[in-house]
Amino acid sequence: MSTPTVPAHRIEVRIQELSQLFNSMDPTPFHHKDLDPDAEEFIISWAQEHPRDAELEILIHVAGGNPPADAEALVGEALHNYFDYRAAHAQREFRQLMQRGRRSLVIGLGFLASCLLLAEQIGHASAGTFATIVRESVLIGGWVAMWRPLEIFLYDWWPLTSRRRMFEKLARATVRITTG
Template identity: 45%
Template sequence: MSDETGRATIELRLASSAQLFNTLDPFPFREGDIDADAERYIVEWAQDLPKDAALAIVVHLPGADDPAKPCPDLSVALTGWFAAKARAESHALRALFRDGRLAFLIGFAGLAVCLFLSFLLTQRSEGPFARVVQESLVIIGWVVIWRPAEMFLYDWLPLLRRKRLYQRLAQATVTVRMETCG
């Protein structure tokens, strides 16, 4: 669904603005945690929308009982929440690459030791048992380097994808529409 400006739109119909927030969180709206179900709903819809389209979140609320009572700033709360989630994914991505570098050094050292032992065994022993041990050392060496390679080749992609999604949600235009009943 898209709005009149061409933004891909996520619409929420709520009985009250409190539905967006974690009820166990003691902070007021601006600093409060978004409810996990509300976050999941928004994120799942955002994942289904076109990746190149700007996002808009429209929150439909019933009209206030007391017009003098201010409505919480849902725009700041939602965009701030997703900006914090994007920062958390950035930190996780940096931590993954830092851990990956360390794992690669350890894995490379393990591979080198296994290949060196395999080479020594080849030079000093012959026979089927020596051959089995030699091949086992080569396999163990490659298994040791497997996880660091996996970290650098594949593990960063979901983190980057989530970070980009959260950044899009943090930049979304949030509109609150007060609706009258009846």
């Protein structure tokens, strides 16, 4: 039994010449990673519009001139290299975020434990309104120290993972060039 294929969703890019796709500061753009920022933003914004599980096809319409015969292979390789690089960069950002989260968690737990012990000591040492206010303030401070690690582990990693998956999908995209 064959597995159903996921239909490819098309991203159409209309340009006058192929050089518009690449950063003009890169002396060898077809082999490396430097895509023009406007072209990158355009491709990424359209990729985000398509379903998450959809495969992508990038169709480049070149209005002016005839691109070289091997342009489709060269541009395809350049786009794949660029988005592979961006996916690897997003993965590094994710690993760094998780390291920061673990470090924040250790610091937060240590501070929370200290605050709980201090609050317990304050509770045993004295009674009264002022002692209660100080004890509760110390407890609140301990729990506030846990805010950042929880924010990292519950929310901050989602956008990085989503971005990495999108870049991986763009790195696998079929690239075609048409003229006219």
